[in-house]
Amino acid sequence: MGVPHWEEIQKYGKRGDTIIDLDDALPDVSVEDSYLPKTYCSILKRVTSNAITLAQAGKLHLVLADVGEGKCDGMRYIASFLRELLPIPVVEVRNTNSTGCGFPICQSQLPLRKKVELIVETVSKPLNTSVKLRKTAPSCGFWGVPPSDFALLELFPPNTHIYGWTRCMENKTPANRELELEVDEGVPTVFFSQNFCQRSALAFHLAKKHQGLFVQMDHHLTKSIRAMVEAFIKFNVT
Amino acid sequence: MSEKILIDCGTSYTKIYYINPQYYEVIPSREFRQWKRDLRILMATGYNTWGMGDVQVNELIALAEGGLRLIPEGSFTLLDCGARDVKYITMNEGKIIRMDWNTECGAFAGQVIELLTNYFNINPQDLPPDSEKIPVVCGVLGMTKMFDKIAEGVPYPRAFMGFLKGIAWNCYHLVNKPELLYLSGGLCENQAFLSSFPCQVRPLGRYVLLEGLKSFYENPSRLKPLEETVSKKADCDRNHPL
Numbered sequence: 442m443g444v445p446h447w448e449e450i451q452k453y454g455k456r457g458d459t460i461i462d463l464d465d466a467l468p469d470v471s472v473e474d475s476y477l478p479k480t481y482c483s484i485l486k487r488v489t490s491n492a493i494t495l496a497q498a499g500k501l502h503l504v505l506a507d508v509g510e511g512k513c514d515g516m517r518y519i520a521s522f523l524r525e526l527l528p529i530p531v532v533e534v535r536n537t538n539s540t541g542c543g544f545p546i547c548q549s550q551l552p553l554r555k556k557v558e559l560i561v562e563t564v565s566k567p568l569n570t571s572v573k574l575r576k577t578a579p580s581c582g583f584w585g586v587p588p589s590d591f592a593l594l595e596l597f598p599p600n601t602h603i604y605g606w607t608r609c610m611e612n613k614t615p616a617n618r619e620l621e622l623e624v625d626e627g628v629p630t631v632f633f634s635q636n637f638c639q640r641s642a643l644a645f646h647l648a649k650k651h652q653g654l655f656v657q658m659d660h661h662l663t664k665s666i667r668a669m670v671e672a673f674i675k676f677n678v679t
Numbered sequence: 680m681s682e683k684i685l686i687d688c689g690t691s692y693t694k695i696y697y698i699n700p701q702y703y704e705v706i707p708s709r710e711f712r713q714w715k716r717d718l719r720i721l722m723a724t725g726y727n728t729w730g731m732g733d734v735q736v737n738e739l740i741a742l743a744e745g746g747l748r749l750i751p752e753g754s755f756t757l758l759d760c761g762a763r764d765v766k767y768i769t770m771n772e773g774k775i776i777r778m779d780w781n782t783e784c785g786a787f788a789g790q791v792i793e794l795l796t797n798y799f800n801i802n803p804q805d806l807p808p809d810s811e812k813i814p815v816v817c818g819v820l821g822m823t824k825m826f827d828k829i830a831e832g833v834p835y836p837r838a839f840m841g842f843l844k845g846i847a848w849n850c851y852h853l854v855n856k857p858e859l860l861y862l863s864g865g866l867c868e869n870q871a872f873l874s875s876f877p878c879q880v881r882p883l884g885r886y887v888l889l890e891g892l893k894s895f896y897e898n899p900s901r902l903k904p905l906e907e908t909v910s911k912k913a914d915c916d917r918n919h920p921l
Contacts, residue, residue, distance in 0.1 A: 629774075652776050665766075665780035672739040672768070676775045 442488050443507030443516055444615040446536045450505065450565050460565040461501070463491040464587075470494045472660075477519075482637045483589040483660050485515045489523070496527045509535030511615030513639060541612040541620070547603035549574040554594035556603055557587050560611045581678045582630030582653070583607075585644060589635060592662040596670045597631075598678055604630065606640065624651055629677040631656060631670060681719035685892040686711075686732065687741070688725035691762035691790055692865065696889045698896075703886060722892045726763065734902070736892060739778060742863065743768045744901065745891030749883055750861055756854050759863040759887065760872075762790040767854045781853055788846050789866055791818035795825075795842070796869075799835055803843075803871035810840035812848055821845055840871060847875035863887035 442463050454460055461467070464484060472483075472490045495501035504527065508517040517533075524531045546556050546563075551574070559568065579602035586606045588594065604624045609615050624630055624647065632648040634641040636659040648655035654673040656666055683698040693711040695704045698721070708727050723732030724741040736744075738759070746757040746768065756777075758767040765788060769777040796803060813828060815821025821842055828838040854860060859879045866872045867882030895902050 652771075652774075654775070654778070668737040668739045668780060669778055671737055672743060672778060673775055675740050676743055676770070676773065 443512035585633030741891035815845035
């Protein structure tokens with residue numbers, strides 16, 4: 442859950458364990474509304490459902506949860522009750538790594554959706570050597586966390602650069618707030634947050650500061666969010 | 680031979696622009712769907728578009744483009760108060776600096792106002808301008824507040840005017856309280872609604888989104904960089920002279 446320290450994850454990988462990213466949408470696991478309030482972060486609802494469903498099915502043997510500043514308060518509270526609910530260990534960790542390993546995916550030529558998919562994949566495993574990355578100049582910016590619905594990412598033009606927490610993920614410094622706050626001046630940027638996420642405050646502030654577009658999404662991309670992003674790109678990206 | 684048209688197919692009404700000869704028509708959307716006429720829809724926008732037209736343009740883009748075409752200043756705030764929703768854009772020198780599409784709290788605002796106007800059989804010009812604003816969340820919930828006032832003995836023209844002021848107040852705050860607000864949509868013809876805003880309002884009428892489509896039709900390059908997301912079927916018609 443979240444982005445635990447690379448070494449911490451590899452400790453389990455090296456002993457032959459299968460690593461499952463519980464933040465991801467998993468096949469055959471539906472998100473249940475009964476574990477958390479209805480008005481709550483979709484990502485955390487998914488994390489919770491994934492953990493409980495897999496643990497109850499005997500397909501999960503340990504939860505490694507980043508509960509530090511690199512994730513969010515919600516994760517810390519959820520981890521505290523998962524320890525009671527789950528018949529397996531819930532190991533709480535805090536990733537305070539400040540040594541950046543760079544963010545070439547964020548600045549590459551790949552389509553935005555592919556970039557985010559790769560960043561999510563490389564939380565627990567190294568980047569496949571067959572992936573060739575070429576640095577580009579930014580045409581547009583996406584700031585935020587990986588959205589609950591990646592269809593949002595398909596609206597962006599080529600050479601969209603990634604900022605915010607997703608860039609911190611690739612850099613392996615999820616708690617690096619300075620990096621999270623940084624964007625390239627003059628690049629039209631969409632500041633995204635999940636509904637009910639505390640990062641909304643930052644996204645809202647940064648959007649005003651940089652004349653970007655602030656958008657929030659819950660489970661899925663809606664017609665109005667799609668229209669706003671399309672309009673922003675149409676009129677602001679040259 | 681097919682009549683070539685551009686349409687803004689809204690929840691209640693479909694606004695049509697005929698290419699040749701050039702004229703506008705407004706008909707209820709439910710009737711438009713049943714038309715048997717031989718039409719070629721070159722471009723379409725609006726909630727009820729449902730895949731119609733060679734090229735579909737989303738409402739915010741059509742609104743912004745229509746604003747750029749109709750408003751001489753490069754910087755403006757333009758609000759479209761439709762039957763079921765409220766959306767706005769604020770532009771600065773051709774770029775969007777703020778926008779929102781409030782499909783919840785503005786829900787059915789325009790439609791509710793029209794229904795109530797017909798229900799009370801009242802001319803909006805006859806509503807008392809000094810009525811007290813009724814706080815409303817959206818058109819539907821606001822209506823219950825208004826009927827509560829009537830039940831308390833408030834004359835219905837005064838309660839209805841208070842309801843209009845409540846809707847206008849919501850819109851004004853949604854668009855960040857500008858000094859000058861351009862208004863689009865059928866409510867431009869409702870003087871009582873226009874006078875309910877606490878700022879200067881310039882009505883542009885109900886064809887603003889169609890003006891946006893006309894701009895794209897006349898200048899197909901203006902559709903870029905959306906060219907990958909719109910249908911290519913209209914390429915053959917884009918050079919057709921208006």
